[in-house]
Structures are given as structure tokens and as C-alpha cells.
Amino acid sequence: MQAHELFRYLRMPELGDVRQYVRTLPTNTLMGFGAFAALTTYWYATRPKALKPPCDLAMQSVEVEGGEHARRSSLLNSDEPLAFYYDDVRTVYDIFQRGVQVSNNGPCLGVRKPNQPYEWISYKEVSDRAECVGSALLHRGFKPSHVQYIGIFAQNRPEWVIIEQGCYAFSMVVVPLYDTLGTEAITYILNKADLSLVFCDKPDKAKLLLTSVEKGETAILNTIVIMEPFGVDLVERGKKCGVEVFSMRELEDRIGQSASLL
Numbered sequence: 001m002q003a004h005e006l007f008r009y010l011r012m013p014e015l016g017d018v019r020q021y022v023r024t025l026p027t028n029t030l031m032g033f034g035a036f037a038a039l040t041t042y043w044y045a046t047r048p049k050a051l052k053p054p055c056d057l058a059m060q061s062v063e064v065e066g067g068e069h070a071r072r073s074s075l076l077n078s079d080e081p082l083a084f085y086y087d088d089v090r091t092v093y094d095i096f097q098r099g100v101q102v103s104n105n106g107p108c109l110g111v112r113k114p115n116q117p118y119e120w121i122s123y124k125e126v127s128d129r130a131e132c133v134g135s136a137l138l139h140r141g142f143k144p145s146h147v148q149y150i151g152i153f154a155q156n157r158p159e160w161v162i163i164e165q166g167c168y169a170f171s172m173v174v175v176p177l178y179d180t181l182g183t184e185a186i187t188y189i190l191n192k193a194d195l196s197l198v199f200c201d202k203p204d205k206a207k208l209l210l211t212s213v214e215k216g217e218t219a220i221l222n223t224i225v226i227m228e229p230f231g232v233d234l235v236e237r238g239k240k241c242g243v244e245v246f247s248m249r250e251l252e253d254r255i256g257q258s259a260s261l262l
Contacts, residue, residue, distance in 0.1 A: 055074045062074050096126075096165050096168070100123040106123060107120035108125075127165070132251075132253075133166030134170045136251045136255040137172065144172065145171060146171055146173060147173070150167050151175045151176075151197065152176050153176075153177040153201070154200060154202075154205070155201055159201070175189065177190075177198065190212070196222050197223040197225065199226075202227075203231070203234055210224070210237055210241060222243055224238065225248050226245065
């Protein structure tokens with residue numbers, strides 16, 4: 001095949017040729033093309049728009065003059081330290097309370113199973129449950145003090161934040177524990193922070209803590225609160241080594257709500 005013949009086959013069709021070709025198509029095919037074009041136009045018009053970043057992502061911080069290579073956020077207009085952003089927010093407790101007001105009791109914490117939509121807990125529900133948790137801790141003898149430590153041995157989940165806010169409401173301090181730290185590190189933290197009560201998400205983590213008590217490594221621990229269901233055998237095992245084991249629901253419903261009414 002010579003070059004000019006190849007170009008003839010590869011050339012762009014003329015507009016008249018296209019019109020002639022379209023006229024020969026059946027009606028249902030033309031309707032299909034029209035529907036596809038309409039769907040494409042709709043998708044293009046309604047597709048999620050990329051959020052514009054509030055600053056240059058390549059320069060998210062700037063060096064503070066005379067600060068020996070210290071840096072600050074580029075969102076700030078001054079090198080002066082920012083003491084607070086809102087006049088009514090001075091503590092971590094204030095942060096959540098402002099969220100309650102600003103959101104007008106909107107969604108606060110969301111959780112979902114794989115391939116399922118999020119199920120949301122409102123700010124009011126989180127606030128009420130947090131108050132129950134904090135009240136229950138006070139009822140059990142814990143002090144509203146910045147030197148009162150409460151352990152949380154759990155992955156990220158709504159209960160983590162609820163417990164955290166319950167502690168903040170009464171000036172208690174949260175001490176996180178993670179299984180990735182290893183048994184020795186967990187034992188060290190329990191003793192160093194004098195953690196007599198620890199919240200656990202799963203029974204297996206409670207068993208790990210009970211083992212350390214049984215070995216005499218963490219004599220300070222006397223209460224374990226578990227978020228997920230567990231068996232009576234765990235309660236009996238705890239009794240044998242002087243550790244009270246009960247559920248977070250019991251802490252909230254029976255102890256917390258009763259204490260809140262006092």
C-alpha cells in the first residue's frame with residue numbers, strides 16, 4: 001500500500017460523511033447515544049469538586065524569624081504564639097462544648113461496617129454518655145483532678161472519645177495503652193501512672209491485664225471496664241486476683257446515671 005492510500009484510510013472523516021453515517025443509524029442507537037451524552041454531561045456537572053487547600057501544600061509552614069529554625073503554620077498571620085482561637089475555648093473540654101453549640105446537636109461520631117453507610121451519634125448523645133462515664137468514675141472514688149489518671153486500652157472507636165470527654169469534664173487525665181507497645185511497656189505505664197482502672201475494648205486485652213495482675217506485676221490495677229461482650233469466666237477470674245470486671249454499659253447505665261441524679 002502506497003503512502004497516499006494509507007493517508008486516505010487514516011484521514012479524519014468530513015462533517016458531511018459523519019452526518020450521512022448518523023442518518024443511517026437506527027433510532028434506538030441514536031437514543032442510546034443521546035442518553036450516554038446526557039449522563040456524561042450530568043456526571044461532569046455534579047461530580048465532586050476538589051477542595052481548594054487553605055494554603056500552598058508545598059509551603060504549609062514558615063520559619064519563625066530568630067526562632068533557631070522553629071516553624072509556624074502558614075495559616076497564621078503573626079509569629080506570636082497563639083494562646084487560643086476562640087474566646088470561649090480555653091481547654092479541651094471547651095472544644096467539645098463549643099462543638100455541641102455550633103453544630104446545633106449535629107452528628108458527632110460516626111462508625112460503619114465494611115461496605116455499609118455511617119451510623120452517627122449526635123453531640124447531645126455523646127455529651128450525655130460522657131457525663132455518665134465521668135459521674136460513674138467520681139461515684140467510684142476517683143478525684144476530679146489533673147493528677148487522676150484513667151487508662152484506655154482500645155483501638156479508635158466512639159467509646160474512646162466518650163470516655164475521654166467524660167474524663168475531661170471532671171479534669172481527669174486519659175492515659176492511652178496500645179498492644180503494639182508490648183507487655184513490658186504496658187506494665188510499666190500501668191505502674192508509672194498508678195492506673196487502678198483501665199477501659200478495654202476487647203476481652204482479650206482484659207485477659208492480658210489480668211495476667212499481669214496474677215503475676216504480681218501490676219498490683220495497683222483493681223478495675224477493668226470492657227466495651228464489648230464477654231463471658232462470666234472473665235468476671236470470676238478477676239475476682240480471684242482482686243480485680244472487678246464489668247461492662248461499659250453497666251458503668252454508664254447503672255452507675256453513671258444513678259450518680260448523675262445525686
